Amino acid sequence: MSVVAVAILFFTHLLQVAQVSHGLNIEVRDPQMFQNGAEQFGSRVWHFDSSDGKWIIVSEPHKKQSPNDRCGGIFKCINGRAECQSIKFPECTKHNVDLVFLVDSSGSLRNADFINSKSFIIDIMKNMSSTSIQFAAVQFSSDVRTEFNFSRYQAIRDPEKLLTNMQHMMLSTNTHKALNYTIGNLLYNTQYGAKEKATKVLLIITDGDSTDFDKDYDYVTKRLDEKHVIRYAIGVGSVNIKNLKSLASEPKDSNTFYVNDYKGLRRILDNMQDRIYNVEVMERKTEMSENRKMGSAK
Numbered sequence: 001m002s003v004v005a006v007a008i009l010f011f012t013h014l015l016q017v018a019q020v021s022h023g024l025n026i027e028v029r030d031p032q033m034f035q036n037g038a039e040q041f042g043s044r045v046w047h048f049d050s051s052d053g054k055w056i057i058v059s060e061p062h063k064k065q066s067p068n069d070r071c072g073g074i075f076k077c078i079n080g081r082a083e084c085q086s087i088k089f090p091e092c093t094k095h096n097v098d099l100v101f102l103v104d105s106s107g108s109l110r111n112a113d114f115i116n117s118k119s120f121i122i123d124i125m126k127n128m129s130s131t132s133i134q135f136a137a138v139q140f141s142s143d144v145r146t147e148f149n150f151s152r153y154q155a156i157r158d159p160e161k162l163l164t165n166m167q168h169m170m171l172s173t174n175t176h177k178a179l180n181y182t183i184g185n186l187l188y189n190t191q192y193g194a195k196e197k198a199t200k201v202l203l204i205i206t207d208g209d210s211t212d213f214d215k216d217y218d219y220v221t222k223r224l225d226e227k228h229v230i231r232y233a234i235g236v237g238s239v240n241i242k243n244l245k246s247l248a249s250e251p252k253d254s255n256t257f258y259v260n261d262y263k264g265l266r267r268i269l270d271n272m273q274d275r276i277y278n279v280e281v282m283e284r285k286t287e288m289s290e291n292r293k294m295g296s297a298k
């Protein structure tokens, strides 16, 4: 007997119980059948009995209602009705997050530093590959260059392959030019796979003060604030903390990180990943709270 058959048999038995039972009594003389045809339909069943009537909730773990669905299919089956109604819980849906790594590739980094920086973002992507977060990477020095966009990440999903051609640029540190480039060309660009309703996150890794601070791009961080882009700023070595904080979003103290050298990035890996996971949870809670407010305002 296949697993599927067992599941359906189990389900059928429970439905028979649901139809005719009072409390825990079992009656099989007049069963009502609910069928869905899916592989795992009925893997779990919950009984409800209220002033509104009796019904059962049936799960179908393999069915995804959306690509980010974490609960699978959930159905409400009411006595006397042939078909079960699919229901959706907001708790089941992960919030979309578009995250761009902004990597300092200036000449003040040794080649080993640059490699450590690359390894750090590779580790984050590998450890978070099963989440709904989609990544992109930009490196900056005098110029700015997209190493891979969101579409390419979705197509390949192998961090090492995606960063194969990332070469150390070795010139100045145009951080604000890079921020401006990212917001204008990548973060909201649906042609490159950006999702319209995703929460936007920048993770900036730099070893020093930007060479274009307060020159041509002093409006950039304000623009990012207005768009509620979450920014984590990681400073390495002899970086000016005040300038580093100016890159981070509020609360700046907790969104700014400092390590002595590029090897130290490994020590903040877990903390950084927790922060990124929390973005997804935080946004999901906000969304649920907003939905509740809208529901109560009706």
Ligand SMILES: [Mg+2]
Residues within 6 Å of the ligand: 106, 107, 108, 109, 172, 173, 207, 208, 209
């Ligand atoms: Mg530099």
